[in-house]
Amino acid sequence: MHYALDPRTFFYSHYFHLGLRFGVGLVGVIALAMWLTDIHIAMSIGIGALCTALMDMPSPLRHKFNEMMASVLLCTAVTLLISLCGPYYWLLMPMLVAVSFFASMMVVYGKKSMPLQLATLFIMTMSTEHTLTPVQSFAHAGLFMFGGLSYLAYAMGISYVLRHRIKQQVLAEALFELAAYIDIKADFYDTRYNLTEQFNKLVRHQALLADRQQASRDLILRAHNNRKDAVVVQIHVCMLDLYEQVLATHTDYAALRTHLLDSPALRTLHDLAYKAARDIESVAYAVTRKRASYPEVDYTPELKALDQQIAGLQDDLDAGKPRREAVTVLRAQRNKITAIIRMIGELHVSSQKVYEDTPFWRDMDMQPFLSQQKYELQLMVSHFRMDSPVFRFALRVSMAIAAGLAIGAILPYKAHSYWIVLTIVIILKPSFSMTKQRRSDRIVGTIIGCIITAVVLKFTPSPAAILAVLVLATIATPTFIYLRYRYAAIAVSVMILLWMYLVAPSSNLISERLVDTFVGAAIATAFSFVLANWEYQSLPHLVKLVLTVNLSYMEASFDLLQGKYRNDFIYRIQRKRLMETLAALSAALVRMLDEPESKQRAAEDINLFIVQNYLLVAHVAALRAILRRHVRDIPSEAVNAMLEASHATVCRTLSVALSRHTGATPPAAPLRREAVAEPDVAWSGWPLVQRRIRLLQADADKIIVHSEAIVRNVANGD
Structure with a gap:
């Protein structure tokens, strides 16, 4: 169930507050107009307020003003134009078709333009109900504009007063979706659930989570100038760091299920993940209620039980039972979950502190993290x-x-x-x-x-x-x-x-x-x-975009892993871009599955292609976590040599996959370099890094297979 449909959170969500703001403003404008005038004038004013209210969405104040003012001006022009054409049927019909066409072309500017398109077509439709004289048409358009400007002034005033509150609500929604994401991952440890179906569910939710995180970025990172804003910025940053830790928990679930089917360890891992999700929800609840959050979840029983289970499996291993791989993976999962619990603790702390400024990449340009909305005529003309x-x-x-x-x-x-x-x-x-x-x-x-x-x-x-x-x-x-x-x-x-x-x-x-x-x-x-426009027609472009962005992501990832950057700013930008392109491809797949069966192409290969790209992100996140956890006595030169060799192999693999979609000559087949020899110094991270790199390269190879299948099936379908 969606978090906002839960009675505990419904009245604190930005959805309810949006409805309340909408209803109070619209009814208030109409009631005031009826008190001062008659019902017919009030209705003209009310329609103007309604069309403007359709653009009242959570947005930065400057963007909100521009969007709502665009609605006022455009809808006023449309209602005047249609009213003037009303007495002339031969002129009205072509004008309605023309306005419908240009209003629909506005969707080229993205989903934020959809309410504007609806408002334009709505007022166009309602303007045909009555036939007016030219004088009445101008009077009606004036009343319409007055109603729109009245609601605009009301909405901007309320949004300014509640600007910090709206940030809290949007941030809380992102936290709730992260908790739901962890709930899905928890079920990977439950053998009642099919692994393939869980992966599909996880990838679908990934698209929703990426959208909610972007909405949080757009509101929080554009303006953060006071101490209150500093708190939500810090929570937001901790949430993104926690998200990466969650990505790093991906492991060989099939091996765990095979080797630990008779062990309670799987149930313990599930319970830990479930508790972590509830812990994150408690932070989200606190944020929606404008309170500091304090830890209430106790992980101690499960952690102790897991340690005992690992010790028991180690005893079995010492006795000659073949469970080495399972013990290694289980111990790694224990470390990752411990890191997640620690990060959730930091999430609680970040809601308690009062910051003097915003501790977030000082002097960095935040624009790459934000949605860029440009309403240029040339973009429409190009379509x-x-x-x-x-x-x-x-x-x-x-x-x-x-x-x-x-x-x-x-x-x-x-x-x-x-x-x-x-x-x-x-x-x-x-x-x-x-x-x-x-x-x-x-x-x-x-x-x-x-x-x-x-x-x-x-x-x-x-x-x-x-x-x-x-x-x-x-x-x-x-x-x-x-x-x-x-x-x-x-x-x-x-x-x-x-x-x-x-x-x-x-x-x-x-x-x-x-x-x-x-x-x-x-x-x-x-x-x-x-x-x-059937979805399969856009698949080649979306797949090519994913591969292109993934190449840039891999460049940034391995540069970061090898210590070439002072911070992870560029890495975060590329990860955001990759998650957005994967979300777009996943959304296209979901829409395609709702279309007639004759218009569906390569659905299974697209799904596996999305999963494999997602796994590459998880492997990189896991490598970062391993290098952080085993930083002591790390043999930097040898580790960087291994990472460099892996980087070259993975990038060549992705380039081969990309060449299938661009028609370019593929690069030379990836050369399998000899494994870098371990140095004499004992380092606890060697087996973990080597294993994760093997998984990374194996999943990159699978991308080629599914990419070629997509090209082949879509082409044959045409």
Whole structure:
């Protein structure tokens, strides 16, 4: 279950606070307007506030202002343009199609532009409901802008006052997802779970975790100027260090299960990981409640039991039982988990201290860690080509809306074209899988919303009761839109239907909208196959990007391991880039599996390709942990020689895989260098480093196999 759906955390999450801010602001603007004017003017102002509120998301203050102001200006221009064209049907229809096309092209700027696209299409649709004179059109646009600016001022004021609180909430979400990630890893020690399925689950959650960590970076690292900010920065940095320690716990789970099936050690490891996840959750709970966090989890019983189990296995080994590999791996896991427990302790401490400044890579440029959002016209223009998924999506939306308008005009019953178009706008998304999910949620949500509205109007028809339900629905809509869209669809149906009832009561209100929803859903479904962009078409590009970024990551990793950098700044940047590209490929795979079976390509090889790249990151993290743990008496020259040889081999391997996708001449086959001889000095880390390097090279070799299979299967599928 999502952490924000848990009653213990729901009211502290930024999702609920977003809904509360949205509801209070929107209802407040409309209520004030109704007090000063009449209901029709208040509705015009309220629509402007609603379109602006759609852009009210957790963002740095400067970004939030730019995004919301863009919504005010763009939506005002659209409502004025459509209102002026309203009396001229021959002009209105082409203008609606043109606005739909250009609004849909805005998705080229990324997921943050999706609410702006929705707001633009929403106000375009609502502006067709009434025919206005030119004077009325300008007056309506002025009221719309006033409502948008009113909500903008309100939202910016609240966000400024609560700017530190929002950082805490977003950081807490990243911590909760890290705890969920560890829960998945804990089940690797449980023989009831299939290892392959667990790897798949882990990689899927990796994409979500990367997204939450990036949201935390964007808010926390852009502005951290006071003592309160210093605390969340330090927690954030400790969280990322802890994440790397968790990555380093990857091991040969199959060997552990084979050799320790009859030992309680696996259960003990599972219990330790489970406790670690709950410990991290306790930090997240404290952060959401603006409190310092103190350790409450006791790991002592499990650690003592694990030490006894290791001692018993060592006795078996001394007696001649062949469990050397299992004992070595188990002892290494014990050390890694101890390091994680120690790092969680530092996470608790970081929430307790009051820092004078932000102890985070002083004098370093944080821009590489932050999302770069550029709204340049040239970027949109560059996608005006038929092979662009965004261009095809824009054409698909404009054609679907044109069809919706035409069908709405000829249907025998009293159809509402604007409601049909609004349904199309909400359902039709850039990918087939998103459209499929939205269609289901929209239909189910509308049916339930209509039933709830009918019950409210039947049994509690008083204005006070209707307003109370309306306020709750208004708060619930943004609260659940990123958590459970189906709940949001229910709430938005109730909200819009009740608003319409208050403005223009009608006995057929609910049944008419329900039929319009089914018509719009049918049109959106039909056009989801028109100029469709199937996910397999983007796979070669995404795979090539992963390999390119992985090469850069390996360069930075081995330079760091060999001590060529003073700090791990560059390494962290490259690791972030690799995790993001893996998350993008994983998301594409998940979407592809929701598409028709005839449009699926190389699903198993893509999944294994993602897993192998993920394992390379885990091996590097493990090497860092080993070198830190065994730093005493380390033979630097010999270790660096081994790392250099491994680096050359792995990079050549990745280059061969990349050449399959670029068509370039592959480099010479990787030369298997002789293992670097161990020096005379005794060093405890030798067997661990050598074993981890062997695993690193073996998993790199598998990347070539899966990469070639992806190229072959996608090409054959075409």
